[in-house]
Amino acid sequence: MPELPEVETIARGLAPQTEGRSITAVHVLNATSVEGRRPLLETGAPGMLIRRVHRRGKLLLMDLTAPDATPPAGDLPVNLAFHLKMSGRLFVYGKETPPEAHTRLILDLSDGNRLFFDDMRKFGYCRALAEQDFGEWAFWNTLGPEPLEIGEEDFVALLRHRRTRIKAALLDQTVIAGIGNIYADESLFRAGIRPDTACNAVSEARLRSLHGILQAVLQQAIRECGSSIRDYRDAHGDAGAFQNNFLVYGKGGEKCTVCGRKLATAKVAGRTTVFCTKCQR
DNA sequence: AGATCTACCTGGTTGC
DNA sequence: TGCAACCAGGTAGATC
Numbered sequence: 001m002p003e004l005p006e007v008e009t010i011a012r013g014l015a016p017q018t019e020g021r022s023i024t025a026v027h028v029l030n031a032t033s034v035e036g037r038r039p040l041l042e043t044g045a046p047g048m049l050i051r052r053v054h055r056r057g058k059l060l061l062m063d064l065t066a067p068d069a070t071p072p073a074g075d076l077p078v079n080l081a082f083h084l085k086m087s088g089r090l091f092v093y094g095k096e097t098p099p100e101a102h103t104r105l106i107l108d109l110s111d112g113n114r115l116f117f118d119d120m121r122k123f124g125y126c127r128a129l130a131e132q133d134f135g136e137w138a139f140w141n142t143l144g145p146e147p148l149e150i151g152e153e154d155f156v157a158l159l160r161h162r163r164t165r166i167k168a169a170l171l172d173q174t175v176i177a178g179i180g181n182i183y184a185d186e187s188l189f190r191a192g193i194r195p196d197t198a199c200n201a202v203s204e205a206r207l208r209s210l211h212g213i214l215q216a217v218l219q220q221a222i223r224e225c226g227s228s229i230r231d232y233r234d235a236h237g238d239a240g241a242f243q244n245n246f247l248v249y250g251k252g253g254e255k256c257t258v259c260g261r262k263l264a265t266a267k268v269a270g271r272t273t274v275f276c277t278k279c280q281r
Numbered sequence: 282a283g284a285t286c287t288a289c290c291t292g293g294t295t296g297c
Numbered sequence: 298t299g300c301a302a303c304c305a306g307g308t309a310g311a312t313c
Contacts, residue, residue, distance in 0.1 A: 001306060032289090058307080086306045087291080102291090121290045123307070139308080164283060173308080181306070270285075271306075 002084040004147065004178030005221035007055045009240060010090055014060075015053040017092040018115060022049045022067055025108040033104035033117065033125055035083075036137075041128035044077045045107070057143050057177030059083055060090065077128040081140075082117065088124030091116045142174040147214055150176070155211040159199045166202060167195035168269035170214075179214075181271045182227055182249045187214040189248045194280040195268045220245065248274040 002010065023045045028034055034041055048064040055061065062080040082090065087102075092113050099106065105117035105126055117126060127137070134140055145154070158176065162169055169175050170184040179187075188195050191210040193202055202210075221227060226240030247257055252265035256276040266273050 083307080085308080119290095120292070121306085123290065162282095168283085171307085272304090 001086055001180055001182065002088065002226070003058060003180035003183055004055070005183070005218055005242065006226035006240065007058050007060050007084065007178070008222050009226045010084075011053050011055045011060050014090060014092065014115075017113070018050045018053055018062070018109065020050070021109040021111050021113075022047065023064075023107050024110055027106040027108070028104075029099060029106065030104040030119075030122060032122055033119060034127075035125035036127040036129065036133065040075065040077050040130060040133075041080070041126065044075065044130070045080065045128055048077060050109075055178075057146070057173055058180070059140075059143075075130055078131055079129045079134075081127045081129060083125050083127075084119070085121070085123035085125075087120040089116075089118045091118070139173070144172070144174050144176040147176050147178055148218055150211075152208055152211045156204055156207045159202070159207055160204065162199035164199060165196045165268060166193060166199050167271075167273060169199050171269055171271065178218075181273075182246075183214070183217060183221065185249045185274055186245075186247060187217050189275060189280060190217065192280055194277075195273045195275050196266065197281075248276070250274070 026042050026045050028038065028042060031038070045064070047067065049067045050062050051065050052063040053060070054063070060082040064078055064080065066076065082088065084090070092115050095112050095114055097114070099116070100118055102118045102120040103116050104119050104122065107115040109115060117124070129137065145158070150158070159166065159169055167184050167188060170179045170187070171181070185195065187210065191206065191213045193206055193210060221242040224241040224245070227242040227246070228240045248263055251263055252272070252274045254263055255261070256263055256279060259276065259278045261276060261278045263274050264277050266275070
């Protein structure tokens with residue numbers, strides 16, 4: 001469940017281990033872990049230089065250039081986009097480390113190390129993109145604004161008139177990018193908003209408050225290197241610490257830390273949702 | 282437009 | 298003990 005803070009942590013950890021190296025070979029161990037044009041990844045990526053590793057929404061992006069820094073001529077990938085979905089992980093290992101049971105893709109790097117893409121559940125993917133491919137990638141083109149970059153006014157305007165439930169809107173990557181089940185529930189609890197409230201029934205003042213709280217929660221989670229539940233690890237194989245700050249996520253039936261009432265569990269937008277019926281209205 | 286359901290996938294947990 | 302049922306979760310796609 002890498003969400004924005006986890007992907008940001010992974011990108012920051014991966015950057016010093018991969019930027020400035022070129023890709024010398026690509027090994028596809030599981031075909032379904034490659035989305036888009038497989039030949040562009042397998043035969044186009046070798047020889048390309050990893051210039052920058054960063055994040056957009058929950059996507060981890062590797063910007064590529066030809067080693068001589070000229071614009072890539074013809075059909076070459078200028079980007080690798082990884083979506084980790086639920087169980088995807090990215091690690092850099094020495095060349096002697098063999099693939100694991102769930103290793104789906106390996107990129108050999110020019111410094112002798114290798115980037116492993118492990119993904120037990122096979123939901124994640126790596127997509128190689130040439131310049132012209134971005135225009136045809138619906139997920140990329142409909143991705144909403146970054147929650148840490150959007151201003152308060154724009155955030156309020158984004159939600160104010162929607163009739164959908166506020167948690168569904170927060171989870172909708174076309175509305176705002178990078179929020180998943182954990183940070184939706186944690187933010188709505190801290191903002192005192194019931195997850196099943198229609199957006200247009202939430203006062204403007206509370207939407208303003210949610211904007212600040214959402215940013216604070218995401219920033220704190222990034223400072224703490226994300227949340228580790230089940231199999232999430234950062235690029236160094238380390239667990240994050242934000243799970244120690246969970247107030248509702250995964251705590252259905254436990255007592256609310258604020259009022260002591262039992263936390264309720266419900267399905268909202270198809271996801272398990274935990275909230276306090278007294279503190280969230 | 283928005284809600285609901287299913288598919289995708291596998292390991293861990295629960296129930297009998 | 299053994300095994301079936303269920304669960305978690307992000308996104309796409311179908312259907313109402």
